[in-house]
Amino acid sequence: MLKTLIFVVAALLVIGVINLYSALNVWGEHGNIHLWWMQIVWIGIGILFLVPLALSDYRVFERLAYPLYIVSILFLIASLFTGHVVAGHKSWLGFGGIGIQPSEFAKVVLILVLARYFANNPQPDGFNLVELIKPILVTLLPCMLVALQGDTGTALFFVLLGVSFAWFGKIKMKLIVIVALMGILAAIFGYYRILSDYQRARITTFLNPTSDVKGSGYQTIQSRIAVGSGQIWGKGYLKGNINKLKYLPEKHTDFIFPVLAEEWGFAGSLVMLALYYALLSMIIEIAKHARDRFGTFITFGIGAYLFWQIIINLGGVLGLMPLTGVTLPFLSYGGSSTISTLASIGLLLAVSRKRFLF
DSSP: OHHHHHHHHHHHHHHHHHHHHHHHOOTTSOTTHHHHHHHHHHHHHHHHHHHHHHHSOTTHHHHHHHHHHHHHHHHHHHHHHHOEEETTEEEEEEETTEEEOHHHHHHHHHHHHHHHHHHHSOOTTOBOTGGGHHHHHHHHHHHHHHHHTTOHHHHHHHHHHHHHHHHHHOBOHHHHHHHHHHHHHHHHHHHHHTSOHHHHHHHHHHHOGGGGTTTTTHHHHHHHHHHHHTTTTOSOTTOOHHHHTTOSTTTTTTTHHHHHHHHHHHHHHHHHHHHHHHHHHHHHHHHHHOSSHHHHHHHHHHHHHHHHHHHHHHHHHTTSSOOOOOOOTTTSOOHHHHHHHHHHHHHHHHHHHHTTTO
16 A cells, blocks of 8 residues: 555656646747756655655644644744735745745644544534534634635635535534535625635636636636647647647646646546546545544545645636636645645655554
């Protein structure tokens, strides 16, 4: 299991590096190849986190969960007041010329905190609202701070993690109905009172991409064209003209999948999806065989973390849901996201390894 898991992660990283080179290599220009080299550096740093975490006793993070949570909240607050604005989000902190995005690391820390709570507070008959107040509060605090930074997509991701943990920990059916109704009302209120015109345009574009072909619908339409033009076998590596002629925006981050689909076609996309499926399947097996509840909930949290990122990113670029700016694990460019994802894999390996030791 461990060797297979490492192989799958390594395969996704290799595909990501190869695909990123093409995304950054523009015909007739040098492009942004320096970002490709930076991604290799980020992967190296991520592995430096992965290895010690994989060799650690993951149970120590049960004690460290809340201290790490406090640190992550402080970094989110610092980003809100002193952070740099990138893509309209004030969510970056600069250290020696290098920018980090604390919200990416806060996702992993939230997994640890929620895993600790649900592991130590089993409710065989299901949680009621009072019993969920603490996890709701620890989820909403980073969510609100990230929302204040202007990154609504990442803020909603924290909510998804919280809801996933509550579902896995088991909540009472009556509460599910109440939360669903509250969610609908909150969505309606948020659409009209909280979201900016730009964010509402993303939802309108999702419902009707052709309503503004040269404006808010441009990204989704070009993404669909790139994916569809790859057909079965693709146009060939470094030969995707939608990518190379710069019709595809944000192609090294949010829209990295259309680059792969255009050049490698349905066959290449299927290989990538098969690797993701294998990874998530192994995570489920690790969760089943974890030796304690904390290990089970950590594993589930990491699985939910990766699952939602894959679903949200692919759904957005394929026009199946509104765009949110969530990156694709192992493939998209990004220092903070790459390091935090590889760190989560290290925790996953630690849980899997320890089941044979105690």
